[in-house]
Structures are given as C-alpha cells and as structure tokens.
Amino acid sequence: MGKQASQYDKIFKENIEAVIPSLMQNVLGITAVEAEELPDDIQHTKERKPDVLKKITDSHGNTYVLQIEFQVADEPKMVYRMAEYYVMLQRKYEIPVEQYVIYLGAAKPQMPTQLDGSWMKFKFRLISFAELDYHIFLKSVRPEEVVLGVLANFKEDSPERALAQIIQRIEETANGDFPLKKYFKQLRVLAQLRNLENNLKDIAMDSISKFVSVEKDAAYLVGLDKGKEIFVIYLLKAGSLTVEQIADIAGVSAEFVKNVQQKQSKDK
Structure with missing residues (x-):
C-alpha cells in the first residue's frame, strides 16, 4: 500500500489546484x-x-x-x-x-x-x-477533475459504461497528446483503488481506434508481457494495419508481430 499510496498522492498533488474550486462548490x-x-x-x-x-x-x-x-x-x-x-x-x-x-x-x-x-x-x-455521483465529474471541462470520476459512485451505470464515458470525456477535455497520455495513466492508477483494472483494460482495447495518440499507454493497460500479445492479436484482427504499423503501435518488434501472426494461423 505504501508505494500505491504515494502514486495516489502524486496524482492529487498534480491535479489539486485544478479540481479544488469545483470540489468546494459541488462537494x-x-x-x-x-x-x-x-x-x-x-x-x-x-x-x-x-x-x-x-x-x-x-x-x-x-x-x-x-x-x-x-x-x-x-x-x-x-x-x-x-x-x-x-x-x-x-x-x-x-x-x-x-x-x-x-x-x-x-x-x-x-x-x-x-x-x-x-x-x-x-x-x-x-x-x-x-x-459521490460520478456525473458531477463528467460535467467538468477539466480532465484533472474528470479522471476522479472513477472513484465516485457509478449509480445505475455498469463499470464498463461509466469507464467508457470517463475515457470519452478525458479525450474531449485533454488538450493534446501529452496531456491525454498523462490522464490516461492517472486513470489506470486510480482504477486500482476500485479494482477496475480489468474493466479498464477491456474498454481501452474496445476503444483503441479512438485513441491513436495513446497506443503505448493502452498497451500498458493490458500488461507488459501477455498483454502485449493480446494487444497485437487485437490489432491483427482489425485487418487494416501492416506488420510494421502494429509493431510501432504496440511497442514491439516486427518479428514479435510475425510470431504472433504465425501462432494465430496455426491455432485456426
């Protein structure tokens, strides 16, 4: 918990000035x-x-x-x-x-x-x-605040639906690729507090076409070992990318992609 607590603490320190006015007003x-x-x-x-x-x-x-x-x-x-x-x-x-x-x-x-x-x-x-109702955070125009919605009450919404809306809203409010990656990583860390890592992994993979600028972060969400293979399989199924493009997106070698491709062919 010590290392995790420091991660959570870091996120709040990074975002605190942006979220405090709304927290004061709405919470x-x-x-x-x-x-x-x-x-x-x-x-x-x-x-x-x-x-x-x-x-x-x-x-x-x-x-x-x-x-x-x-x-x-x-x-x-x-x-x-x-x-x-x-x-x-x-x-x-x-x-x-x-x-x-x-x-x-x-x-x-x-x-x-x-x-x-x-x-x-x-x-x-x-x-x-x-x-707290997570819709409070969805309404914000600040991604620092939107990302906190993962810690709130999803009400009648399923975790998948809530996470999809949070991700979409982060994309809408983050200004540029670098901030988008930053808040995506924050979302991954905070999701651990609610045991939503697997839900977030599935949403990230289903929504990958909308997050072209955060491909490597999405790969990270699904894990560094087995997750890379799963991610490559997902991209191969898309059918519109070359081996080189998939390797670049997933952060692996072209040889790795070819091996996965061959393995998939054998399993059919």
Whole structure:
C-alpha cells in the first residue's frame, strides 16, 4: 500500500489546484468569492503539511481557514491528527477553521470523526468519495477533475459504461497528446483503488481506434508481457494495419508481430 499510496498522492498533488474550486462548490457546498493560498507548513512543536490549505471568504461573507485532507487508508487515529491541525491553525491565524477529510477508499469509512473528552470536544467532517455521483465529474471541462470520476459512485451505470464515458470525456477535455497520455495513466492508477483494472483494460482495447495518440499507454493497460500479445492479436484482427504499423503501435518488434501472426494461423 505504501508505494500505491504515494502514486495516489502524486496524482492529487498534480491535479489539486485544478479540481479544488469545483470540489468546494459541488462537494463541500462552499461558494468562494475570494480564496487566498496559505503556507502549507504549520510549524510549532512539530511540522504538518495539509493537502489543501486556503483562506476563504464565501458568498455569505464568512472568512475562515479551509483545510482538506485526502485519505486513502481508513485511519482510526485520523481524528487526533485533525485535532492537532485544528489547534495549530487556530493559533496561527486566529480565525475560524473548517476541516474536511475526503476518503478515497471504496468501503464505508469507519474512522472516528470526533473526540468527546471531559475538557475537550472536537469533530471534523468526513466525506466518502465513493458516495459521490460520478456525473458531477463528467460535467467538468477539466480532465484533472474528470479522471476522479472513477472513484465516485457509478449509480445505475455498469463499470464498463461509466469507464467508457470517463475515457470519452478525458479525450474531449485533454488538450493534446501529452496531456491525454498523462490522464490516461492517472486513470489506470486510480482504477486500482476500485479494482477496475480489468474493466479498464477491456474498454481501452474496445476503444483503441479512438485513441491513436495513446497506443503505448493502452498497451500498458493490458500488461507488459501477455498483454502485449493480446494487444497485437487485437490489432491483427482489425485487418487494416501492416506488420510494421502494429509493431510501432504496440511497442514491439516486427518479428514479435510475425510470431504472433504465425501462432494465430496455426491455432485456426
């Protein structure tokens, strides 16, 4: 989980500034008329780095520190960490503090959200990403946000239909080949949180003709060993590509393609 968690963390750090305005509006119910970035290190007796830290003035005229944490693990001691944040932020800025933990796991989180001691009472808001409607993210014009739809609730849609729509929307919103590859890779990583790798593999193969600029990423989605052979077979069945073109698309040698081709002929 350590290596995977760092992958998820990297994706959110890359996309955070693009997705925060919409998350505030559509998920947290905050309409910000002014937002000021705050230093993300809070140093007093120890140093903490919140995922999101902003000074917000909302449409009702309220001004406060907004802290958001994205959590992959269902951390039973999260409440103590959030309480530490609260005290340090309140001490540093001396204005109200609003805190949210957005849980990215698939199951319903069990982490406690409040402390109820004799001399201290504290609680934070916990939002489960898996309960959010994925159509919220499909409506976005930002691919950084669209890709997060894979972590949301597909409602009545099958995983295949939902993934196909997410992929299509990424293609529509990504500006150029390089961003398209980037968000396709992010989608692959995030799909692991929902055990959707095989569904995504099938969608990627079925939609390959629409993703000419991300051929090698599609090959990666179906695996690096057996997946390459499967991918070559798929392209051979298309019937419109030369051996050299298939080799280039799949990232293999022409000899590899010919061997697969011969094997397929023998199996018929």
